[in-house]
Amino acid sequence: xxxxxxxxxxxxxxxxxxxxxxxxxxxxxxxxxxxxxxxxxxxxxxxxxxxxxxxxxxxxxxxxxxxxxxxxxxxxxxxxxxxxxxxxxxxxxxxxxxxxxxxxxxxxxxxxxxxxxxxxxxxxxxxxxxxxxxxxxxxxxxxxxxxxxxxxxxxxxxxxxxxxxxxxxxxxxxxxxxxxxxxxxxxxxxxxxxxxxxxxxxxxxxxxxxxxxxxxxxxxxxxxxxxxxxxxxxxxxxxxxxxxxxxxxxxxxxxxxxxxxxxxxxxxxxxxxxxxxxxxxxxxxxxxxxxxxxxxxxxxxxxxxxxxxxxxxxxxxxxxxxxxxxxxxxxxxxxxxxxxxxxxxxxxxxxxxxxxxxxxxxxxxxxxxxxxxxxxxx
Amino acid sequence: xxxxxxxxxxxxxxxxxxxxxxxxxxxxxxxxxxxxxxxxxxxxxxxxxxxxxxxxxxxxxxxxxxxxxxxxxxxxxxxxxxxxxxxxxxxxxxxxxxxxxxxxxxxxxxxxxxxxxxxxxxxxxxxxxxxxxxxxxxxxxxxxxxxxxxxxxxxxxxxxxxxxxxxxxxxxxxxx
Amino acid sequence: xxxxxxxxxxxxxxxxxxxxxxxxxxxxxxxxxxxxxxxxxxxxxxxxxxxxxxxxxxxxxxxxxxxxxxxxxxxxxxxxxxxxxxxxxxxxxxxxxxxxxxxxxxxxxxxxxxxxxxxxxxxxxxxxxxxxxxxxxxxxxxxxxxxxxxxxxxxxxxxxxxxxxxx
Ligand code: SF4
Ligand code: SF4
Numbered sequence: 100x101x102x103x104x105x106x107x108x109x110x111x112x113x114x115x116x117x118x119x120x121x122x123x124x125x126x127x128x129x130x131x132x133x134x135x136x137x138x139x140x141x142x143x144x145x146x147x148x149x150x151x152x153x154x155x156x157x158x159x160x161x162x163x164x165x166x167x168x169x170x171x172x173x174x175x176x177x178x179x180x181x182x183x184x185x186x187x188x189x190x191x192x193x194x195x196x197x198x199x200x201x202x203x204x205x206x207x208x209x210x211x212x213x214x215x216x217x218x219x220x221x222x223x224x225x226x227x228x229x230x231x232x233x234x235x236x237x238x239x240x241x242x243x244x245x246x247x248x249x250x251x252x253x254x255x256x257x258x259x260x261x262x263x264x265x266x267x268x269x270x271x272x273x274x275x276x277x278x279x280x281x282x283x284x285x286x287x288x289x290x291x292x293x294x295x296x297x298x299x300x301x302x303x304x305x306x307x308x309x310x311x312x313x314x315x316x317x318x319x320x321x322x323x324x325x326x327x328x329x330x331x332x333x334x335x336x337x338x339x340x341x342x343x344x345x346x347x348x349x350x351x352x353x354x355x356x357x358x359x360x361x362x363x364x365x366x367x368x369x370x371x372x373x374x375x376x377x378x379x380x381x382x383x384x385x386x387x388x389x390x391x392x393x394x395x396x397x398x399x400x401x402x403x404x405x406x407x408x409x410x411x412x413x414x415x416x417x418x419x420x421x422x423x424x425x426x427x428x429x430x431x432x433x434x435x436x437x438x439x440x441x442x443x444x445x446x447x448x449x450x451x452x453x454x455x456x457x458x459x460x461x462x463x464x465x466x467x468x469x470x471x472x473x474x475x476x477x
Numbered sequence: 478x479x480x481x482x483x484x485x486x487x488x489x490x491x492x493x494x495x496x497x498x499x500x501x502x503x504x505x506x507x508x509x510x511x512x513x514x515x516x517x518x519x520x521x522x523x524x525x526x527x528x529x530x531x532x533x534x535x536x537x538x539x540x541x542x543x544x545x546x547x548x549x550x551x552x553x554x555x556x557x558x559x560x561x562x563x564x565x566x567x568x569x570x571x572x573x574x575x576x577x578x579x580x581x582x583x584x585x586x587x588x589x590x591x592x593x594x595x596x597x598x599x600x601x602x603x604x605x606x607x608x609x610x611x612x613x614x615x616x617x618x619x620x621x622x623x624x625x626x627x628x629x630x631x632x633x634x635x636x637x638x639x640x641x642x643x644x645x646x647x648x649x650x651x652x653x
Numbered sequence: 654x655x656x657x658x659x660x661x662x663x664x665x666x667x668x669x670x671x672x673x674x675x676x677x678x679x680x681x682x683x684x685x686x687x688x689x690x691x692x693x694x695x696x697x698x699x700x701x702x703x704x705x706x707x708x709x710x711x712x713x714x715x716x717x718x719x720x721x722x723x724x725x726x727x728x729x730x731x732x733x734x735x736x737x738x739x740x741x742x743x744x745x746x747x748x749x750x751x752x753x754x755x756x757x758x759x760x761x762x763x764x765x766x767x768x769x770x771x772x773x774x775x776x777x778x779x780x781x782x783x784x785x786x787x788x789x790x791x792x793x794x795x796x797x798x799x800x801x802x803x804x805x806x807x808x809x810x811x812x813x814x815x816x817x818x819x820x
Contacts, residue, residue: 222707222781229707281780
């Protein structure tokens with residue numbers, strides 16, 4: 100059959116598997132976006148002793164569809180005096196970067212020998228930062244083009260907030276690269292498969308540990324000296340990265356660009372209908388992408404202790420993919436949980452925290468890691 | 478006398494926010510879990526569950542007109558309720574009872590009797606002022622309509638809601 | 654394929670670079686500059702220089718231009734769009750541009766690469782971030798350190814100057 104051979108030629112194989120992965124991931128993530136909106140409403144309701152959406156479908160599970168239809172049918176209102184061009188492209192500019200981040204995240208090990216990552220870039224992490232730093236344009240332009248005071252203040256806040264927190268975001272992951280020696284997200288995950296997760300380094304494959312328990316299937320559970328020492332800077336990195344991620348994705352307690360109470364919704368005050376929906380969904384997509392990055396860098400990506408990867412059969416490949424998304428969902432739950440717990444920071448507190456605390460701690464953390472690595476090598 | 482509350486001095490740990498944040502997270506997750514396992518009492522799910530059985534006797538719902546067991550309209554169109562109604566929800570057009578009517582000595586009856594339910598504030602003053610025990614606030618509370626005119630209850634509707642009421646004083650009956 | 658991409662991105666880059674000066678509205682100019690940076694980054698990527706491409710986006714499009722936009726938005730843009738065309742400034746600009754073009758063609762022509770073809774750079778088999786790091790920290794270590802110190806000095810200077818009270 101010539102047609103099948105054509106599909107299996109290396110280059111063409113690469114193209115159609117990449118396209119397939121892209122579509123599947125996009126579908127999965129957009130569904131997750133819709134359901135994280137549902138989860139947000141449900142979690143907030145439960146935390147506040149309410150029931151939450153429960154009318155559309157069982158436990159409100161079809162609510163996202165109803166919301167989508169409602170937003171589609173609403174009038175797409177453009178206020179007078181806005182800069183039409185920027186006003187209409189801003190929502191897409193907010194949505195696109197969040198989705199582009201997904202391209203480099205390894206969401207599974209491999210399935211039928213195909214690596215489960217859309218683009219295996221050697222500089223995956225830098226791609227993540229570069230693309231997510233572009234996300235601010237959507238917000239800033241929306242604020243400026245709306246020709247209205249509240250959105251403008253939201254845009255201004257957003258740009259200064261993003262610049263401040265991008266710095267600690269970038270610096271806080273440098274120790275991870277120092278330890279793993281690579282910028283490739285897939286290799287970082289592989290390192291964690293071998294040496295334990297960054298925030299939970301409880302197993303390893305090389306001997307000579309402080310504590311070791313050998314399990315039945317040959318895996319080793321325990322700690323060695325290097326892991327337990329490096330665990331300290333890794334925890335610091337993890338906490339800073341997590342908090343900076345909250346600021347990057349404009350989540351409470353750092354949701355100053357939106358700030359319903361002070362800015363009536365901030366940068367998207369003047370938006371309605373599908374344009375508003377794009378902002379809204381973009382925010383959740385950014386949250387999912389951010390959670391994916393956190394999982395990949397610190398929580399071992401698709402790996403679970405002693406679960407084999409996709410080279411052992413398609414079943415394990417699927418388990419790995421499931422693991423990744425389960426971890427992402429857990430992080431998202433944490434995001435929601437924090438949102439309904441903490442009050443918003445004041446703007447000066449936010450700036451102080453970013454520049455006086457996180458920046459310095461992240462910087463010191465790099466030196467700490469370097470010191471530990473030098474000690475371990477000697 | 479003004480009391481001056483001293484700001485508490487925070488130690489380093491407290492100033493790092495972490496204890497407070499963790500405490501807050503602990504409180505919210507407790508609520509979440511309790512709700513998840515259905516241990517929290519929540520409000521009534523309105524359209525499915527209703528108050529109706531638990532409604533007290535003195536509940537003030539929509540004002541209605543009633544008839545008595547002789548099928549006589551109780552209202553004599555004295556218009557007291559129209560005067561007392563604070564938001565002026567009631568409009569009455571009195572008519573004269575014809576001489577051959579059994580109740581002709583009552584002389585008046587309401588030809589038209591409208592209550593604008595958009596205006597009504599369910600105060601119950603109409604019931605209180607009525608000398609004829611003709612108007613009562615019953616237990617209907619879910620009055621809806623798609624237009625303003627639908628929200629005006631006319632005489633027919635008011636009698637439909639009110640129905641027949643037994644055990645009222647019959648001051649217009651013939652002496653036995 | 655790569656040639657097509659090269660032309661697409663270089664045309665995009667040059668067109669948006671021209672738009673930077675042609676637009677009257679500063680926000681339009683700033684956004685054109687961002688687009689130009691992105692196209693430039695794409696050109697780097699077609700040369701397999703992923704690291705430089707991404708850093709281009711991260712530093713210029715992601716940080717520097719956000720700051721620019723931040724400042725521009727605080728200005729009164731209406732005054733800027735009302736400004737009339739200044740013939741003298743235009744002529745001066747064109748003259749400088751012409752001089753620059755002449756200069757750069759001469760420089761490019763005098764380069765040995767314009768006549769004989771160099772073989773493409775040998776692949777080390779490592780990601781380009783690795784190559785750049787190796788080169789920076791071995792062959793060009795001293796200049797690199799000097800630039801680092803320079804940046805540090807200027808940072809300290811900025812912090813000092815922006816303190817509220819200069820005693
Ligand atoms: S209840 Fe009060 S407001 Fe309503 S009709 Fe009677 S007097 Fe008027
Ligand atoms: S309802 Fe009572 S108060 Fe009102 S007009 Fe009739 S008799 Fe008079």
